[in-house]
Amino acid sequence: MANDYLCPICRGQLRIENSLVISVKSKTHKKGLLFLNPEIGNYGKASHPTFEIIQGDEYTVFCPICHATLNREENPHLVKLNMIDAQGVEVDVFISGIVGEKCTYVVKGKELQESGPDKNIYDKYFDIPDADKKYL
Ligand SMILES: [Zn+2]
Secondary structure, eight states, rough: OEEEEOOOTTTOEEETTEEEEEEEEEEOOOOOEEOOOSSSTTTEEETTTTTTTOOOOOOEOOOOTTTBOBBBOOOEEEEEEEETTSSEEEEEEEEEEEEEEEEEEEEEEEEEEEESSSTTGGGGGTTGGGGGGGGG
16 A cells, blocks of 8 residues: 655645645746655656756645645755555655655654665754754
8 A cells, every 4th residue: 555645734635546746836936736656765756748847946845735835944955744654654754845856754753764865965954953953
């Protein structure tokens, strides 16, 4: 069974069949929907052909249900989602809002699982107390 993803704000279901659906906006204010692969470590993505996702661009990510911003306030490069894993356990999942950065952080209580070839980019974010994250 694929992992379920919830918006951390409204707790709406963001996975439909085999896609995690998010709403995104580029720095140049181009908006669209993006389908991500819900499997951890799979960086497959799809958008409508008229909405080009540009490598290296940073996107603001919104919940498509409640429209809350999912980028973290203390580090807007990171986007937080809630995930229900195959065991039914709810964990926090962080992904990069920059296209092409392949890193995923799964936080389960005090446990951190990092994956992806770019996982070193943000690993320090998870090493320090929440109050200090804004200095990164
Ligand atoms: Zn929401």
